[in-house]
Amino acid sequence: MVKGSQSFIFDSQPVIIASATVGGPLEAEGPLSEDIDILHDDPYMGQDSFEKAEKLMIEEAAMKALEKAGVDKDEVGVFISGDLINQIIASSFAARTLGIPYLGIYGACSSSMEGLAIAASLVDGQKVKYVLTGASSHNNSAEKQYRYPNEYGAQKPPTSQWTVTGAGVCLLTFQGKGPRVIGATLGRIVDMGITDPFNMGAAMAPAAVDTIKAHFRDFGIGSDYYDLIVTGDLGAVGHKIALDKFKENGISINEKAFLDCGMMIYDRERQPQVFAGGSGCASSAVTIYGHLLNEMRKGKIKRLLAVATGALHSPLSYQQKESIPCIAHAVAIEM
Amino acid sequence: MPSNKNNLNLEQQKYKDFAQQREPKRPVLKNCIKAFIVGGSICAVGQIIQYFYINNFGYTEKNAGDPTAATLIIISIFLTGLGVYDDIAQWAGAGTAVPITGFANTISSAAIEHRSEGYVLGVGGNMFKVAGPVIVFGTFSAFAVAVVKMLINYLGGI
Numbered sequence: 005m006v007k008g009s010q011s012f013i014f015d016s017q018p019v020i021i022a023s024a025t026v027g028g029p030l031e032a033e034g035p036l037s038e039d040i041d042i043l044h045d046d047p048y049m050g051q052d053s054f055e056k057a058e059k060l061m062i063e064e065a066a067m068k069a070l071e072k073a074g075v076d077k078d079e080v081g082v083f084i085s086g087d088l089i090n091q092i093i094a095s096s097f098a099a100r101t102l103g104i105p106y107l108g109i110y111g112a113c114s115s116s117m118e119g120l121a122i123a124a125s126l127v128d129g130q131k132v133k134y135v136l137t138g139a140s141s142h143n144n145s146a147e148k149q150y151r152y153p154n155e156y157g158a159q160k161p162p163t164s165q166w167t168v169t170g171a172g173v174c175l176l177t178f179q180g181k182g183p184r185v186i187g188a189t190l191g192r193i194v195d196m197g198i199t200d201p202f203n204m205g206a207a208m209a210p211a212a213v214d215t216i217k218a219h220f221r222d223f224g225i226g227s228d229y230y231d232l233i234v235t236g237d238l239g240a241v242g243h244k245i246a247l248d249k250f251k252e253n254g255i256s257i258n259e260k261a262f263l264d265c266g267m268m269i270y271d272r273e274r275q276p277q278v279f280a281g282g283s284g285c286a287s288s289a290v291t292i293y294g295h296l297l298n299e300m301r302k303g304k305i306k307r308l309l310a311v312a313t314g315a316l317h318s319p320l321s322y323q324q325k326e327s328i329p330c331i332a333h334a335v336a337i338e339m
Numbered sequence: 340m341p342s343n344k345n346n347l348n349l350e351q352q353k354y355k356d357f358a359q360q361r362e363p364k365r366p367v368l369k370n371c372i373k374a375f376i377v378g379g380s381i382c383a384v385g386q387i388i389q390y391f392y393i394n395n396f397g398y399t400e401k402n403a404g405d406p407t408a409a410t411l412i413i414i415s416i417f418l419t420g421l422g423v424y425d426d427i428a429q430w431a432g433a434g435t436a437v438p439i440t441g442f443a444n445t446i447s448s449a450a451i452e453h454r455s456e457g458y459v460l461g462v463g464g465n466m467f468k469v470a471g472p473v474i475v476f477g478t479f480s481a482f483a484v485a486v487v488k489m490l491i492n493y494l495g496g497i
Binding site: 052053054055148152153154155156157158159160161162163195196197198203206209210241244245248249252277280 | 419
């Protein structure tokens with residue numbers, strides 16, 4: 005059902021009956037490692053390229069989610085996935101292995117919630133019984149594509165972020181036990197003219213604020229409705245900017261109930277190499293589909309607003325001096 | 340909405356300032372001191388290697404530069420291969436980027452990175468991805484300086 009100008013409600017409240025996550029070496033040392041199902045201690049994960057390793061993580065997460073739910077992959081109607089590699093090859097190649105009808109999506113780091121919103125719509129519209137949706141990123145494949153060779157000695161500024169190595173997948177259906185997807189607010193592109201790809205938090209923060217504001221407006225609620233509002237990968241810099249932006253706009257936000265996945269997945273004191281925090285599709289996918297859904301299943305969080313933020317630039321657009329267009333999609337999940 | 344960074348509208352300009360006030364600054368002075376120490380140390384090590392070649396292998400001060408540079412390049416590539424050069428560089432900044440070791444690192448890191456795309460299109464095609472511009476503009480500026488020198492000589496010299 006349509007709600008306001010940017011949102012919709014899922015009347016049948018699709019259920020996330022299972023979710024699974026995979027992580028890399030740095031995520032294994034991070035504070036959320038206990039909520040990650042499969043951990044790898046080698047970035048190659050036994051494959052001969054980083055891209056193949058990323059594909060493997062999606063396959064593993066998908067198979068683990070199906071195993072947890074006790075659902076056979078032939079029963080799944082659609083597999084929706086996105087990643088950061090050119091032409092989303094990690095997702096498409098994983099879909100080749102899985103053999104499930106496939107929708108590839110690209111929303112940069114917002115792919116996780118973009119996928120969840122589409123998945124919930126398909127289930128809510130009774131188009132398919134089971135939908136599997138996920139997203140992945142790999143630190144080394146992202147560095148290789150977006151920045152410099154991994155072993156190149158370039159000094160990173162303190163505003164830079166660390167692309168999370170991991171994948172998160174969840175399985176939705178009509179009924180069952182688990183967190184329910186209530187509604188979604190799709191974001192508009194917000195471009196505030198930031199051009200520095202080593203400062204993604206500042207670029208994406210206005211998009212997150214815009215979508216969260218639209219969500220409150222469309223649903224006629226305030227931030228106190230949610231136990232937790234979580235952004236995907238703003239990092240410490242973007243998080244602070246977003247908080248101050250809310251203040252500037254006169255929107256009250258409970259600071260303790262406004263967190264960022266990129267800051268949760270790493271311990272920035274102990275893991276200083278991540279600088280401002282985590283980024284990438286897996287930042288939100290691993291934190292939300294792993295840790296946060298587990299917290300909901302334990303009853304610690306009842307109402308969650310998950311806002312995945314994405315920077316929709318490419319190395320080419322950056323070299324052509326274009327600024328970074330950003331987006332954020334919000335999905336409301338309740339237990 | 341204008342996309343060029345020089346054409347920010349008022350709202351974008353306001354946001355840029357708003358964001359800048361909330362960003363941690365690059366520690367420029369600290370970085371300069373670190374770069375000075377590390378860059379200087381690399382050059383000191385180079386000097387030791389040069390004396391080593393002069394004293395033990397009969398090189399002269401003039402031609403000992405070649406084996407010295409080669410040795411530094413090998414050490415740099417070795418450290419790149421071990422995956423520690425980028426960690427040192429994060430601490431040292433320009434200290435490891437400016438000496439010849441930095442140049443060796445740009446080429447070897449790109450070569451390692453693209454090994455998965457094969458030796459010809461991967462390693463061969465991407466080896467100079469980072470170093471390429473340095474070679475192109477280094478060669479061009481050498482040419483420009485040479486032309487100036489030639490002109491000065493032609494006009495009677497200094």
